[in-house]
Amino acid sequence: MKLRSIMPGVACALVVALAACAKAPGGEDAQAPAAASSGTAPVESPQSGAEGAVALQEARAERLKTRATRAFYTTRWDLGDLPAYAPKQTVSGTLRIWGSNYLTDSTVGGRWEEEFRKHHPEVTFEYYTPTVLVASAGLYSGEADIGVSRRFTFDEILAYQRVKGHHPSKVAFATGSYNVPGWNPALGIYVHRDNPLRQLTLEQIDGIFGAERTGGYDENFVWRPERARGPEDNIRTWGELGLTGEWADKPINVYGLNLKYHQQLLIEQRAFQGGNKWNERLREYAHYMREDGTNVISNVQLLEDISSDRYAIAYSNEGYIKPEHRVRKLALAEHEGAPYVELTLDTVRDRSYPLWDEAYLYFNREPGKPINPLVEEYLRFVLSRDAQQIVMEDGKWLPLTAEVIAEQLEALK
Numbered sequence: 001m002k003l004r005s006i007m008p009g010v011a012c013a014l015v016v017a018l019a020a021c022a023k024a025p026g027g028e029d030a031q032a033p034a035a036a037s038s039g040t041a042p043v044e045s046p047q048s049g050a051e052g053a054v055a056l057q058e059a060r061a062e063r064l065k066t067r068a069t070r071a072f073y074t075t076r077w078d079l080g081d082l083p084a085y086a087p088k089q090t091v092s093g094t095l096r097i098w099g100s101n102y103l104t105d106s107t108v109g110g111r112w113e114e115e116f117r118k119h120h121p122e123v124t125f126e127y128y129t130p131t132v133l134v135a136s137a138g139l140y141s142g143e144a145d146i147g148v149s150r151r152f153t154f155d156e157i158l159a160y161q162r163v164k165g166h167h168p169s170k171v172a173f174a175t176g177s178y179n180v181p182g183w184n185p186a187l188g189i190y191v192h193r194d195n196p197l198r199q200l201t202l203e204q205i206d207g208i209f210g211a212e213r214t215g216g217y218d219e220n221f222v223w224r225p226e227r228a229r230g231p232e233d234n235i236r237t238w239g240e241l242g243l244t245g246e247w248a249d250k251p252i253n254v255y256g257l258n259l260k261y262h263q264q265l266l267i268e269q270r271a272f273q274g275g276n277k278w279n280e281r282l283r284e285y286a287h288y289m290r291e292d293g294t295n296v297i298s299n300v301q302l303l304e305d306i307s308s309d310r311y312a313i314a315y316s317n318e319g320y321i322k323p324e325h326r327v328r329k330l331a332l333a334e335h336e337g338a339p340y341v342e343l344t345l346d347t348v349r350d351r352s353y354p355l356w357d358e359a360y361l362y363f364n365r366e367p368g369k370p371i372n373p374l375v376e377e378y379l380r381f382v383l384s385r386d387a388q389q390i391v392m393e394d395g396k397w398l399p400l401t402a403e404v405i406a407e408q409l410e411a412l413k
Contacts, residue, residue, distance in 0.1 A: 001110045001127060056287050059295045064182065068105040071395025072180050075345060079392065081402040083409075085119070085384035091374045092122030097129065098138030099148030100359070102182055104129045108397070111390045116381050123374065136160050139168060139364055145375050147362040150184055150262060151269075157221050167220065169365040171408040173382045174397035176357030178345040179319035181299075183396040184357040186348045187266055188318050190303075190327040192310045197241060199331040199340040202354055205271040207235035208252055208313060209279050216274030227273040234279075238311065254279045255302050255314035258286035266357055267315060303327060315355075318343060349398040359397060376412060383408050 103109040104127055113125045128134065129148065136156035138144025140163040152160070152168065160168050176184030189205065191197055200208075211234060216227035235241060239248035257263050259278065268276050283305075285298040299320040306312035307326040314327075321327065331340035332354045339352075347353035361382065363375050370376075381387055388399040400408070 001104065001113060001125065055289055055293075056295065060287075064101075064105060067180065067182075067396075068102075069107060071393065072177070073345060073395045073398075075392075077349065077392065077399060079385050079388055079399060082385035082388055082400075082405055083383075085381050085386045087119050088377060088380060089373060090122075091120050091377045093374050094124045094126055095374055095378055096126045096138070096143065096145045097148060098127075098144035098146070099129055099135030099362075100132045100150075101129045102359075102396075103148045106183075106396060107394050108390055111394075112382065112387055115386055115390070116378060119381075120377065135362060136168070139362060140164050145363065145372060146378070149360055149362060150357070151265065151360060152362065153262065153265070154217070154221055164364065166367055168362045169371075169411070170360045170362045171379055171383065171411055172358040172400065172404065173361050174359045174388075174391050175349055175351065175400060175404070176359060177319075177396050177398060178343075178348045179317060180396045181317055181319050184359045185317045185319060186343060186353060186357060187263065187315045187355040188321075188329045188343050189313065189315055189332065189355075190306065190321075190329050191313050192306060193326040193328050194310050195238075195328065196243060196247070197238070197330065199333065200241075201333045201336050201338075202271040203335060204235060204241065205267065205332075206273070207233050207240075209254055209256065209267060209282070209315070210234075210272045210275065211277040211279055213272070213275040213277045216268075216272060216276075218274055219269075224274065227275065229275075236279075250311045251281075253283070253309055253312045254281055255283045255285070255306050255309075255312055257298055257302070257315075258284045260286070261298075263315075263317075266355060270354060345398075350401060351404070371412065379412060380409070 097103070097109075109127070109129075117123055128138065128144070132149040135144070135147030135149040136152055136159060139147045140160045147168075149156075152170075157168070174184075176186060179185055189200060206229070210229075212229060212231040214228045215223055215225040218224050236252055237248070238250050238252060256278075259282075264278075268274065285302040287298050288296050290296060297320075299316050302314055302316055303320055303322075303325045306314050307324075318329070321329075329343055331342045333340045334354050341347050341353045343353050343355075348356045361379060363371065363379070365371050371379075383400070383405050388405075391397050392399040
């Protein structure tokens with residue numbers, strides 16, 4: 001596996017991309033897990049300002065080392081219904097992959113390369129994978145053939161469209177994890193353990209976490225005014241969810257991650273119908289460095305705080321939950337009348353739980369023209385039983401189902 005240093009010729013493109021992504025600067029970095037149950041991890045010396053921000057990234061890198069090659073899941077699903085890889089054509093050349101470090105920090109990227117080259121020995125791989133934030137820039141600058149990423153943000157799509165003149169293409173290569181921070185984990189909705197509430201619909205999540213809006217963006221980032229809703233759909237007390245007695249008139253205290261991160265985009269897409277207006281009382285959490293040089297982890301601090309607030313509700317990652325947290329996760333339904341589904345490993349993998357996530361491979365494809373043969377062949381391999389077996393054995397991302405793979409293969413036609 002060849003890891004590449006940044007080329008001076010694309011430094012400008014990367015600066016543009018990183019600036020354009022200001023609405024989601026945390027990227028996948030925002031999902032780093034706690035090093036200790038207290039939510040703090042010592043660093044060598046106190047940091048502040050820009051130095052403190054860099055120290056946060058160094059602390060993240062250290063935490064990543066503890067789980068990058070670990071298999072968190074030992075479940076072995078039957079992948080017999082997935083298509084075996086059969087080369088459509090023989091390809092050669094260098095495949096340039098930019099983006100998420102999670103592909104190459106885990107065993108997935110290296111093992112995919114090894115298996116692919118058994119069929120195409122004349123192919124070499126070149127990686128530049130420090131962060132998802134370089135994926136879009138690599139594609140629109142022409143320096144990358146594939147960008148590994150979570151779903152591109154509005155600014156990343158906009159930059160690509162303005163440079164290339166069309167929308168980037170993508171396929172999902174894995175379903176996000178059940179509870180592994182960094183590997184696109186599903187989001188859970190949590191209340192205090194004393195709360196009698198057990199379930200919510202996505203529409204109710206919109207009412208609780210969202211606010212009135214004049215529209216929302218669709219999956220292609222096209223503005224849709226018909227997705228507007230008024231303040232009468234806001235849900236601000238527990239009684240509005242049917243709770244009675246002492247709960248009826250109590251306010252709903254809303255907790256979540258800093259809106260500069262990207263995790264909230266999943267709620268905006270699925271519950272807010274592409275809107276991005278949040279409850280005016282949202283309490284936000286972010287990583288930061290204390291004056292004494294300790295690193296505060298956003299999710300850890302959030303869970304500690306809602307454990308002492310009986311009227312709290314929050315979204316977070318199941319991977320941070322500990323026995324001492326006085327919280328309960330809620331079952332969710334796509335809409336009123338749909339089944340309420342608990343957050344479990346299997347319901348994330350089969351995508352019946354509404355707030356599952358996924359990871360993507362983006363690529364260039366001009367409208368009406370074929371895909372680069374080398375890129376197409378690699379994508380077909382990734383969408384095969386052979387590659388998904390590797391995803392499963394790595395034990396963080398979850399292998400795609402046959403139904404999802406069929407949808408992705410259709411996108412390659």
